[in-house]
Amino acid sequence: MIACVALLLATLPTQSLGQPLQSNTPLTLTKHTTSPSSSPTCTFPPDTPPTCSLPFDASLLLPGTQMHCVAADVSSLMPWAVLICGPGQPCLNGVVTDGKALVGIHGGPGQSSNELQGLVPLSEHVPLILYDQGHSGRSYALPTPSSGGVDGDIEVTMLNYVVELRRVLQTFNVESVHVLGHSFGASIAIDYAHQYPQQTLSLTLLSPTVDGAWWREDADFHRNYLTDDVQQPLPEVGDPDASTELLMRWVLGPEVSMVDVQALMCRASGDVYETVWGKNEDLPNGQVSRFHRQDRLVRLKQKYRMPVLLGCGLLDEAPPIRMLNLAKALNEGDEGDKGDKGDKGDDALPPTNVVVLPHSAHIIADKDWPYYITTVGAFVQQQPILPIASTNKATVPLKDVTNTIRSMQQSLRELEDDPSVDRRSYPYLGRLLTLKQAPPHGLKQLGAKDMADLLIRLESPNEPIDWDVVQAVVDVWYIGVMLDPSRLNDATLRPPDALLEALCKQMKTYETSRSPIDRIMYYVVGFGLQRLNVPNAPVFAPYNWQTIAQGLRMKYNNPVVYIYLLTHVYIYNTDFGTIPMKDVSGNVRQEIQDAVDELIQMTPLVFQERGFGRVFSGMVRPGAKYDLDTVYDCVSEIFFTVTRVYGKEHPVANALAVRMYEWMSTRHSNNEADKESHGHLLAVTVGAYAVWEGSTVYIPSGGAVSGGGEQVVVR
16 A cells, blocks of 8 residues: 555655654575576666666575566556565576466556565575566556546456456466465465466465455544544544554554655556545545455365465554454354365365464564464465564574563562552562562561551542552452462451441442543452452442443543453452463453454554554553553563463463563663652553463573573564
């Protein structure tokens, strides 16, 4: 969908373009002194703009790589295309000798193959074809494949694109092809596979346009968070300023600037984009509004045993939850169909995998190309697809990560004897999540005098209540019982009956409070009381959290408050994660999974620096600046929850693991500040790290950090 950026560039002043991307993780290609061989058609006239010469840097190719270009030809309607064959690949004189290749299809519509330059390393493993669609890029002189204007027939348009792709493949003697499409290019990929299922080896769909209605729905969801204040009216659909802001957040993302996109521009076609897509990225009201292909894709998977790989950026306008739901639809019925052979004769129906790129929006960030290349390379070579956080490119300094965890643990140890019950409850939680044991000096509840003062406040309707203290009092008791069930009625942990009775009475008023914090405390504290079998405690029916949130439109008005509510659906239904998901009853397990799916939909919002105050409304002061500790307090809890519920193979858990480890490797700890105001952050980070590493990870106090300057693979 980069063509929409081309339209925007023409209207922006130079100072709006931002700075070029400074990537800390360059592509894993190095320049070579030996040039690849190429046909004369891979040269361009001297006056060709740099962005319209080769769509990649040829010096990055391995020595011995062959390139063969075919110029655009109006008479035959052949678009510009290039065949790239790494050393030893079956290519000769500009054709593929064994009839197999990988073709990359760019998006837009109306863009060029420049956006897929990151695929070039795959030419080392399989012949790679890139081409520019008609009336776009190096094929700009050709007529557009789109038919009949905005109101034209999308089916005719798509058939034209398929015929064009077929012409490219036949030119290079390709009989069987791995088809990879990005954005609208994925639409062409799906329709090509539909027309030629027996000749399609696999489908790789990156941020795909599968249904025009989906795109509109996802844009509408993101539009809910554009205003700085929830009281402001939402911008109209198609509003230019709103469209620009959506583009900055969900097409470019924080890792890609307008300057970076300028380097990808080669004769982007605005008329093709407006005809097929629409006026704005968030308003697909062109022909694509009538494009619906999920059923076709499911048929390809089920009938033809078509291997499918889905992918997107963590901050994509085609969001992770959409890809996960699509994968679920494609994988439904796999168990029952394993005994049947599809039309290709394969015995097993390969599962559809999803890869979520941790730093990318709709355009792949430079630092994410290695992840994607590794995944696609394994897929087309029919090798096991490893979660991205287990690849050797997902490395961070072991010393720095370990030092951060050790510093956090040291702060938590010191908090174990803090005079404040709310602060010392955090290390208790950390120990429950990691060690499953109490601290050496045991659990210390709120003192008798302070407990009496708290009772007075609970019984006085006009007295302010410190909910941090209330939650800590319940949590200390709850944690103690989780560690040792015999302590349910231990007087050193269990609050007095009078206080519990007053608290339960007070909770009833918070069930209908207009404050989002009151509502979440009603759920968190009330659920704890229910799990501890307190008389007159709130009784939570299944999915009660939905009712709690809907009354305040919490999902839209207070997104991060809603996120914390969702994580606690898992936390309290599993007693802080002490009950494995496999041991949770079926109905409760489904409720937890539904809450976590909702959580996954919300997760990308947390990483958006633009609109930070809006997303964290209710958790930070108005006008607060973007703060990494605040962000990763939330991310750590999401990471812990998703990993515990869906496991370490889950694509979103892997994307979060990469981001978590990068943050931990660069965080500068401040012991006093951490103890004063970051207790929750410390506990959930250490807990999430423990879950991911599969160990207790409590480093002995004063113990040496092992590993020195080695690298640790993010597992």
